[in-house]
Amino acid sequence: MNLPTPPLSIGLPVFNGEKYLEALLDSVLGQTYSDFNLIISDNASTDRTQEICRSYAAQEPRICYHRNEKNIGATQNWYRVFDLSASEYFAPVAHDDSYDPEYMRKCLEVLAGDPSVVVCYSKTKVIDENGNFVGNFEVEVDTTSPSPHERLYRVLTTDYLCIQLYGVMRSNALRATRVYAGYYGCDKNTLFELCLLGKMQELPEYLFYHRLYPNALGAAMNSGRSLEELLFLDPGTNWDDRFSAVSVYRNYFLSVPRLVPSRAERLRCYVQLQRVMLDKSVKRTRRLLRHN
Known part of the structure; x- marks a missing residue:
């Protein structure tokens, strides 16, 4: 019997x-909001994951539950769970994180009440490998401006772990992006494109528990991406051609005309992108001068 598609x-x-x-x-099954399905894509695990x-x-x-015959890479597996979904809202989760029981309900209330919001997420607590709270993830980034050029500037000038991508999203907005398309910086580009499409609203409560430990993928990716790590993300990609900041910013510029309908607003977005590139170039030059 086919069950009706849930909202989430x-x-x-x-x-x-x-x-x-x-x-x-x-943690997921204990959510107070219960009208959802949980789509699992097992990337050919060799431990007890399948069991x-x-x-x-x-x-x-x-x-x-779905299991891949072979490991297709982390980015493509992330896309696979989204591709298997058909709900109005989508919430990606990582196997080593955890959530307050109210997380999904409160995020969905914001999305249902404000059509201009495309992603809702909460403040984040950091837990260690044993589940102990070790601190709060305190990064303030205001992406609630009605103007895409203001939102994109906030996203590109704040260093963080793309926490918004652990939020609840409108599926139609996420489908309009290139999602995790298998290139260097693709997570940041997905976030960039979402901010062009609408507001990203942060809940004031600490309802998301992000686990950081030595072997965590997030920690490894933010400590500097090696070619070996990038091949883990997508083994079918020629990363030598894409491992550069130039390719990341090229993708940013290509996203603007595809997702921003207003010509005037597109121009403002281009100005902000050039501003960010110039600021980063100046900072990089200053660092080099200090070390020489």
Whole structure:
């Protein structure tokens, strides 16, 4: 029997996640908002991930478990869970994070109440490998301006872990982006394109628990991407051709005419992009001069 499509799809791409997977599944299934399905894409895991997922799916009809025959890379697996969804809203989750029971409900209330918001997320607490709270992720980035050029400037001038991409999103907005298209900086570009499409609203409560530990993918990616790590993200990509800031900014410039209909606003976006590039170039030059 085909169940009706729920308003929310939660997407879980996972590879060898046995250590934290059960805690994440309990966190998701314990949400006070219950009208969702949980789509899992197992990227050919070699540990107990498949066993854990099948055990939960046997008891929980909201879980849709899929397993790839071979590892397709982290970025393509992230896209796969979204491609398998058909709901109005989409919330990607990582196997090693956790959520307050009110997270999904409160994010959905904001999205339902304000059509101009395309992503809603909460403030973030940081937990360690044992689940202990070790601090708050305190980065203020205001992306609620009605003007795309102001939002993009905030996104590009703030250093953070793309926490917004762990929020609840409008599926039609995410589909308008290039999602995780398998190029260097693709997560930042997805975030950039979402900010062109609408506001990103942060809840004032700390409802998202982001796990940071030595082997966490997020920690590794933000410590400097090696070619080996990039091949893990997408083994089919020629990263030698794409591993440059030039390619990242080229993608930013190409996104503007595709997603911003107003010619005047497009020009403002281009000005802001040039401003950011100039600022970063000046800072880089100053660093080089200090070290020489």
